[in-house]
Amino acid sequence: MGQLIAGSLRGQRFGPQNLVLGLAILVLLVLVAYPMLWLILGAFGVPQDLTLDNFQRAFTRAQNYSALANTLQLGFGTGLLSMAFGVSLAWAVARSDMPGRQIIHLLVALSYITPPYLTALAYIILLGPDAGLINRLLRDVFGFSLGPLNIFSMNGVIFVISIHVFAFTYFLTHSALKSIDASLEESAQMLGARRWQTTLRINLPLVAPAITGGVLLSVIDSLALFGPQAIIGMPAQIVFLPTRIYATISSYPPRWGEASALSLVLVAMTVIGLGLQRFFLERRSYVTIGGKGVRSQTIRLGGWRWALLAVCALVVAMSAAAPIGVLTLTAFSKDWIAPLSLSNLTLAHFGTALFSDQVAARGIYNSFRLAAGAAFVAMAVGASIAYLDLRTNLRGRNVLDYLAMLPLGLPGTVMAVGVLLAFIRLPIGVYGTIWILLIAYSARFIPLATRSVSATLRQIDASLEEAGRITGSSWLQSMRRIVVPMARPGLLVAFLLVFIPAFSELSATILLYTGGTETIAIAIYRLNDLGQIEVVCALAVFTIAVVLALSAMVHFLSRDRTAPSEGVG
């Protein structure tokens, strides 16, 4: 027998592959598992105590109880509205011959891309009880003495959140409708079914799981949207779980245990929702069997298509055109109360927002570097986890994958509580610095990067990397020369997918920032409190422009992502 090879194996154990991937696992544990652990421990009173008091308080203290009730009401309301908006628009765009379908589709995407707290701000300008533009118009025309509409109400919150989250219902329903092959309907028609019978007996059962799944996703997202809940709910004294958690921690002294317990309640609601959503979407699988070459039937509406267009246009006008329009208009107005005229236009607010206002300028700078940092960390960790999951046989790799997806079920507020609890007592002193924001952002958006890189990696056959190995290159060389160059567009998409939400993040930031580490969202939030509406709008326009440009880039990159590998075995 020849010499044994144990020596070279030992070299492998500490080789670059294990170092790189091990580091990623460590970062994932520190960023996600460690804060979650503290969140749970904190809810039970650790380290001072071990008790269930916090849970008791979470359900019995009047403010907590009403927050819980309000949150449920919010979820119910947004669910109904999302279904109404999402399904009707999806049907109109996917199946009818309504004119302007592409534009409606784009505007729905736009309402989703716009950060929801900016939509909320826009609606304060539009529907504020005294000075709201629409209210003033209604008063002028109909002679009401006050109001008549008031955004600062439960219905107001439900409305503003719905016109953001209905996009989930829309997109899932739209893709389900698109994936029903016309032959399924034609078969029913050949058997004598009428149009409405086909819709009811064939289409509806096929897309019902997608609709349910989409509505659930809308509801889950609505529960977590701190921005509108705070910006509209707080002045109206309507408290929801995220704003209640915020209040509990901002009180003096902060009631950590109670906040953790409330967070767990919110997580439980989210997790139940996600579980249900998964259950419904798995039943949807038979819709997608049709695959790519699906030909879908278009329904001719005759004159009715204009009526349908009017309805769809109204919805997207409310969700995208009006809010973005009014923010833009206000940003360029000397005084937002004054009537629209050429003499009232100015660029001064942009000067203030981008350069002279200390907080705003610092916010922009911080948001850029935090978003870039978090995007890089999330992309690196996400890529490593996706690689571990798809290309190695490491035991427990699915646990890691699950851990990387976990933050999807964690509202930003909850993530922030976990991160605070976990890092406030570490001697490394990240609390009160920009690092704690980087930690929270990276943790929060790791799932987006992981999912995206995973999709990219699935398109790169493992044999391409193995061909590099057998041709003599080490793991690191194969990564550098083969996998990374091929995955580059996908990695860039992952980077952007994290950068975009991180750039305008509010719900975790609000709990974690301090003087000096304000972000753009904090600047907007605080200037709004100070009543500097025009500067707020200038910042808002800037934010939307950045987010929109990057989203367009993602769209562009994703579209021809498959191009380079075309024609390969």
Added chain:
Amino acid sequence: MAFIDIDGIGKTFGAFQALTDIQLSIEACEFVTFLGPSGCGKTTMLRTIAGFITPDAGTITVEGRVLSQPGAALPPELRQMGMVFQNYAIWPHMSVFENVAFGLRIAHVADAEIKSRVARILEAVGLEGLARRHPGQLSGGQQQRVALARSLVVEPKILLLDEPLSNLDAKLRERMRVELKTLQRRTGITFIYVTHDQAEAMALSDRIVVFNQGRMQQQGSPRDIYEQPANLFVADFMGLVNRVSGEWCGPAQVRIGAHVLDVTSAAAIRIGAVTVAIRPEALLPVTTALEGQNLIEGVVRESVFLGNIVDLCVDIGGVELHVQADRWCTLAAGDPVRLAVEPAECVVMKNE
């Protein structure tokens, strides 16, 4: 000691036993083919040799150096082997030249030498003039050649090929078969080749190793394996075969219905029920049998003219035999027929 020694290799994936006790020696310059149905573990064995899979049992030794043992495997890049993947695995972000030059660049070969070596190998595989192309602009056959050039340019001692021809159309497959064989003879590289196509295996190999369900069934020259299959699986897999139930009725005789056949067998115990395997082309319609041949009488049930052969279905009293006669055979359904068959063509196997 042989060039490559595969000694007792076993591999499980979870609860699934993918390879069991693979025992094989391969000589230098040999062309060895792993043959078996899909899912039988051929690729797993090949990837274990390449170092992508660490075995659970057994060792792989090349030139006296242990490369794989349970729980430890020398990484692929240090094995100095080449591999051609089933999907070619051409890197789409590199030109043909860069694909082929990759291994040389990794080995820090000087630029000028890279240029000449790549040019030489591209010519050898018939790709001269395509160096600047990108993989997307190549046909399947050309990609195949790039994959070959890429693994050959670093002059490996062993080349592993995993179903390299399975993605090509039938005509091109035939041509590439010939080229592969020529290439192997000319370079003297040891080829370990995986396929599920028995015709391909026979055309190419010095030695065929038949796999089934993770176990080696038989190894030998194409002729051995075809003519003397070790079991019913191998007999079936290597081509059409009549499987006839019978019973030992003498030291070298088996009774099939009313007929008694002289047979060959490796079996030590010659009593009880057995199966006799007879290839359809070994059954010859005759008028008189030669000395020593078995003679079987029957009636033609069906006769189909296929061009190069005539396919007969012959009833020999309750049992139907598939016979491939030459194309001058004019027997029709209902005709009586006598079939002659050499005892060596009647291979007796245990019932399974």
